[in-house]
Amino acid sequence: MSSSPVVEVSGIRKTYGSTVAVDDVSFEVQEGEIFGLIGPNGAGKTTTMECVEGLRRPDAGRIGVFGLDPIADARALQTRIGVQFQQAELQKRIKVREAVELWASLYDTPVDAARLLDQLGLTEKRDARFMTLSGGQKQRLFIALALINDPELVFLDELTTGLDPQARRAIWELVRDIKHRGKTVFLTTHLMEEAERLCDRVAIIEHGRIVDHDSPDGLIARHCPQRRIVVATSHAGAADAFGRLAPVDGVATEGDELTVTGQGDDLVTAVIHAISEHRMQVTAFRTENPTLEDVFLTLTGHSIRD
Ligand SMILES: Nc1ncnc2c1ncn2[C@@H]1O[C@H](COP(=O)(O)OP(=O)(O)O)[C@@H](O)[C@H]1O
Ligand SMILES: [Mg+2]
Known part of the structure; x- marks a missing residue:
């Protein structure tokens, strides 16, 4: 009981x-x-x-x-x-x-x-x-x-x-x-x-x-399952390589900085494998996990700081 x-x-x-x-x-x-x-x-x-x-x-x-x-x-x-x-x-x-x-x-x-x-x-x-x-x-x-x-x-x-x-x-x-x-x-x-x-x-x-x-x-997990990985690399074809990975939903490129979005526990590992496989030279790498602020934004349509 x-x-x-x-x-x-x-x-x-x-x-x-x-x-x-x-x-x-x-x-x-x-x-x-x-x-x-x-x-x-x-x-x-x-x-x-x-x-x-x-x-x-x-x-x-x-x-x-x-x-x-x-x-x-x-x-x-x-x-x-x-x-x-x-x-x-x-x-x-x-x-x-x-x-x-x-x-x-x-x-x-x-x-x-x-x-x-x-x-x-x-x-x-x-x-x-x-x-x-x-x-x-x-x-x-x-x-x-x-x-x-x-x-x-x-x-x-x-x-x-x-x-x-x-x-x-x-x-x-x-x-x-x-x-x-x-x-x-x-x-x-x-x-x-x-x-x-x-x-x-x-x-x-x-x-x-x-x-x-x-x-x-x-x-x-329910409202903001997407994670982001930001990779700085001048490697040609990096965006294509990341884009082909199964857990990846999309890749945005801004100069040398690529923002990879995707879902699931395999996302980070898949991106790291691709970096290694293609021998990319990477000068910065960070993961950005969603927070309760993002949940609030998703649920209400506006930021809690407004
Ligand atoms: N004693 C009160 N008299 C009139 N309006 C009140 C009073 N206390 C709170 N309110 C109003 O009720 C709403 C909720 O307030 P409150 O419970 O203090 O919210 P929070 O703690 O989340 O800031 C607000 O619109 C506030 O202006
Ligand atoms: Mg209060």
Whole structure:
């Protein structure tokens, strides 16, 4: 028997006046996975997450969290879920240690605060005031607060927005750590790279509707199976040689640079064999694999960065 999902969302809808923020959204989050609700700004990610957290009541549809109702059973869920606080909710002058102790006091069985600060790399900053922390340190503190009650399910909304690439990577490691400690993570992001690196499964949301959901690899394989290989060579007949290979769909030539497109696991090997067989002198070679950004473009007809 497979265990039932940690989160079950079925046909939820939420409007603000005439704005339909979330429209017939359904998905499940499985135990122990990192699940991402991903899409551009304004797509309905935060609204959906807040409905699952029990902070907003959907106009229609059903939500189960551990089989409980997020609003009616809020008290029972309080000890089992961890919600990331938003910037505005912390006093500027509060010290890191004080914030953690304050949040710990809200729960009967909080985790060890010192150990938590250590896990999140904040031990040195425990006496620093919130307003003096860097963006990455603030986000680490928010993760610490979300973990204070040792929850089974953690909600993280746009956790790395505004962080530089290095701080972002550090946060990704912390989120992986949360998963490795056996917890389920439900996150939102508009960063496709983040989703691809971090999430076991994602649901793509746009204009309040789920466009598709699967593992990142599964989405890429289904929607963007084509790979590209860029080869720089002045070898005459290179384009013809590549064009004859079975996995190759097409070859585009621009000066000395050939872009070979094709599908399947044999593509790269076939191209390398052809280079060797024809003794081509190659000055550059790179493969370009499709990403979740390409999936988004294919599914919606526009780039997520627009
Ligand atoms: N409190 C609110 N009142 C009115 N409209 C809102 C409110 N919150 C969000 N919206 C609107 O609902 C839509 C979805 O917003 P949101 O859920 O915040 O999306 P995301 O988190 O993906 O950026 C947007 O059009 C947004 O402007
Ligand atoms: Mg949002």
